[in-house]
Amino acid sequence: MPARPTEMVRVYRSGFHEGSHFGSVVITGPDGRVLHQRGDIYTPMFPRSSNKPFQAVAMLACGADLAGPHLAVAAASHSGEPMHVERALAILHRAGLTEEDLRCPEALPMDESARRVVVAGGGRPRRIYTNCSGKHAGMLAACVAQGWDLKSYLDPDHPLQRRVAEVVSRLSDESPTAVGVDGCGAPLFAIPLESLARAFGRVNAAERGTPEHQVALAMRSYPEMVGGTGRDDTRLMQAFAGLLVKGGAEGVHCAALVDGSCVAVKIADGGDRARMPVLIGGLVRLGVGIGSGPRPGATGRTGPAHDLLDEMGTGAVLGGGVAVGTVELAPDVF
Numbered sequence: 001m002p003a004r005p006t007e008m009v010r011v012y013r014s015g016f017h018e019g020s021h022f023g024s025v026v027i028t029g030p031d032g033r034v035l036h037q038r039g040d041i042y043t044p045m046f047p048r049s050s051n052k053p054f055q056a057v058a059m060l061a062c063g064a065d066l067a068g069p070h071l072a073v074a075a076a077s078h079s080g081e082p083m084h085v086e087r088a089l090a091i092l093h094r095a096g097l098t099e100e101d102l103r104c105p106e107a108l109p110m111d112e113s114a115r116r117v118v119v120a121g122g123g124r125p126r127r128i129y130t131n132c133s134g135k136h137a138g139m140l141a142a143c144v145a146q147g148w149d150l151k152s153y154l155d156p157d158h159p160l161q162r163r164v165a166e167v168v169s170r171l172s173d174e175s176p177t178a179v180g181v182d183g184c185g186a187p188l189f190a191i192p193l194e195s196l197a198r199a200f201g202r203v204n205a206a207e208r209g210t211p212e213h214q215v216a217l218a219m220r221s222y223p224e225m226v227g228g229t230g231r232d233d234t235r236l237m238q239a240f241a242g243l244l245v246k247g248g249a250e251g252v253h254c255a256a257l258v259d260g261s262c263v264a265v266k267i268a269d270g271g272d273r274a275r276m277p278v279l280i281g282g283l284v285r286l287g288v289g290i291g292s293g294p295r296p297g298a299t300g301r302t303g304p305a306h307d308l309l310d311e312m313g314t315g316a317v318l319g320g321g322v323a324v325g326t327v328e329l330a331p332d333v334f
Helices: 048-061 068-074 082-094 112-120 133-146 159-172 193-204 211-221 232-239 272-285 305-313
Strands: 006-013 016-028 034-038 179-181 187-189 244-248 252-256 262-267 315-319 322-329
Touching: 006 262, 006 272, 006 315, 016 193, 016 272, 048 068, 048 133, 048 159, 048 187, 048 193, 048 211, 048 244, 048 252, 068 082, 068 133, 068 211, 082 133, 133 159, 159 187, 159 193, 193 211, 193 244, 193 252, 193 262, 211 244, 232 244, 232 305, 252 272, 262 272, 272 305, 272 315, 272 322
Parallel strands: none
Antiparallel strands: 006 016, 006 322, 016 034, 016 262, 179 187, 244 252, 252 262, 315 322
16 A cells, blocks of 8 residues: 655644644655655656646757746746746747737736736736746747647647657656646646656756756756745755756645755645745755855845755744744654
8 A cells, every 4th residue: 555645744833733734755866766755655646837847848849949037937837027927928929929829827926016016007817927827838839839739739639748748757757647737727747756756856967958958957047937036946946056946736846956866745735834844854854055055146045055944944833923833844754
């Protein structure tokens, strides 16, 4: 029988253990072998937006005209800030397309400041504001390069989505066991957490010149495009050179070192607040932040690298608008 999800995070309020989040975590080494595990890492699950680097690899392999910040935003769950919107629109324009060609849902920007500006100006939800609009623009650019149908690009049987499935299988050494529909409407391919970690690590350790290397380099070089101002993925990649980080919905998160080592997390109840303590715990286990400071120009921090990890590895529980407790890693996870 597969292992069950195990206690990952404890929630303390006023010194009282109020609750726990359960889930699974795996650390894989440069060769993809499991170095550490807790919970169920072998039952297939949906990678959600941690899947985006694989989708971007398929876009490049299909000839999409993507590089630098445009490639980073194609692998992003962006905040809908002007810098994100401009890049996503640029991808469409270079492919001879418009926002109307997107098939992702309409939304307001995720970023609070950007959302206020849009609302104050009488703006409305738009497809380009959706956090996956860069990915959808990149998919359309790949379809234009290949001469494929644009209206059906989200169909699992579309040639582009078949390429994505092939990339997922090749990088993870696992044939997807189920196909789902992500929140943005794109297909999702179910693989085990262990296989997700292996695939994610391979992207970050890929040989120079490969589509995998191009995707990882773009995301690491333009972390503000992958998330946005103040976002966890952005802050971690800004602080630690060579780190590739991408979270997803339903409690999924991955972080890989340049040697291909990777931490992959799945929180069983999908709770966002439980992801970061586990991810940070795994990174510390891999030695991130030990004996080195943040890279020059790093932002979103108040001190040395280990202080950033301490900050991000423990969440706050509020009472009356002030911190009265913590969300922290459970004992014996690592």
